[in-house]
Amino acid sequence: MRLWVISEEVVNRFGNELGACGIELSVYQTDSSDEVADGFLLTKETDGKLLQERMQQLGTGPWLTLVYGSDVPYDWANTLHAQYEQTGEHEVIRMALFTHERALLGGEPNGRWMRFLCKQLARYSLVSMVCGMREVDEVLRQLPRYLAWKEQFYIKLGASCDEKGISLLQVSRALGMDKRIGQGWLYPSRQDSSFIVRWLEKECRLVLQKVNIQRIVLWGEDWLWEHMSSDWLAEKDVAVYTGEDKPIPNKWMMGWTLYDSWQDAVKDADLLVIGNAAGTTIAELPLPELVNAMRQSYVIDAAACFPVQEAQSYFQAYRAIGENTNVWE
Structure with a gap:
């Protein structure tokens, strides 16, 4: 399945996750209207205005209009459906993807593109649940x-x-073990990082009181460190690793060094502070290699990246939330 999108930015943001479902994204160009596609991917409300312009050039469908992403206004997909229902130009589907190969589809259960998309996702080992568009919006709001x-x-x-x-x-x-609760309590894409930040800062201050720490590595996405007080890092050599191929953030702390290689970041480090593992490879790293790169192997981990017993056997001290109570005593 191929869908047109408005810009290369949309491809960069959603191309990989949708590509894993067999959905190819292609930027629509006015001079390539003969290119074959099944419809459009809309990820924000402004895409809808551009969609109308494209439709005037392309003519009638029936097209699939797939509404996807967290930036879509509540009930917008349903509004689009009502707009195009009479003309039959579009079949609108509101889509959400979850972890563990699950997909949520909102739209007409017996629609042509709905049936096609369910089969498409099944071929890529994704189980689909079909419901109303507003139900999808409500799930994405509450999740x-x-x-x-x-x-x-x-x-x-x-x-x-x-x-x-x-x-x-x-x-x-x-x-x-109770299925009503489920495994996996950490929320890597959290909107409120205040709890994690407070815990990290408390633990870091404790280790600085007990151990001679000169070089500190902050491992995690930049938005987390933007919300952390920097006074406890004063006069320290601070290295930051946010993941490979990540752009330099607009707001950056003076005196901190941003690395695009984890090996360079952790070299000769005394303390590794893991705030968020999303988009990085830290949980897959061999611990001996990580330890050998550091000068002292003290680790504070708010993302629970490593099995506790294994981490304790390699690191001089390993602190995760709710683990190894008196590690700094």
């Missing part, structure tokens, strides 16, 4: 709220585990 509440609960549970000297990892796994 980050629920995940944030779940993460806050486990962070508070981690504090309780610290006090009792027990493992949050084991407690969370045990709770997750």
Whole structure:
């Protein structure tokens, strides 16, 4: 399946995840109207205005209009459906993808493109649930709220585990045996990073009191470090790794060095601070290689990247949320 998009920016943002579903994205050009495609991908409201202009050039469909992404206004897909329902030019489908090979599709259950898309996703091992467009919008609105509440609960549970000297990892796994709760409590794409930031800063201040730390590596996406106080990092050599091929953020701390290679970032480091592992390879790294690159192997990990026992056997000290209570004593 091939869908036209408005710009190369859309391809860069959504091309990989949709490509894994067999959906190819192609930037529509006015001089390539003879190029074959099945319809359009809309990711924000302004795309709809440009869609009307393209339709005047292309003529009638029937086209698939796939509405996708978190930037789409609530109920916009349903509005588009009502707009094109009488003419039959478009079949509008609201789509969301989840982890673990799941897809949510909102639209006409017996629509031609709906049936085609369900089969297409099945060929790529994705299980689809078909519902109304507004239901998809409501799910996408509530999902980050629920995940944030779940993460806050486990962070508070981690504090309780610290006090009792027990493992949050084991407690969370045990709770997750109940399918109503499920495994995996960390929310990597969190909208509110305040809980994680406070925990990281508290733990970092503790280790700085106990150990001679000169070079610190901050590993994670830049938005996390933008919300962290920098006073505890004063007079330290601070290296930052946000993942390969990431653009330099607009807001950047003076005196911090941004690296595009994790090997260069962690070289001769005393303390590795992992705030977020999304978009990076840290959980896949061989721990001996990581340890050998560092001068001292102290690690504070808010993303639970490594099995606790393995991490403790390699690092001089390893601190994760709710694990190894008195590591800095």
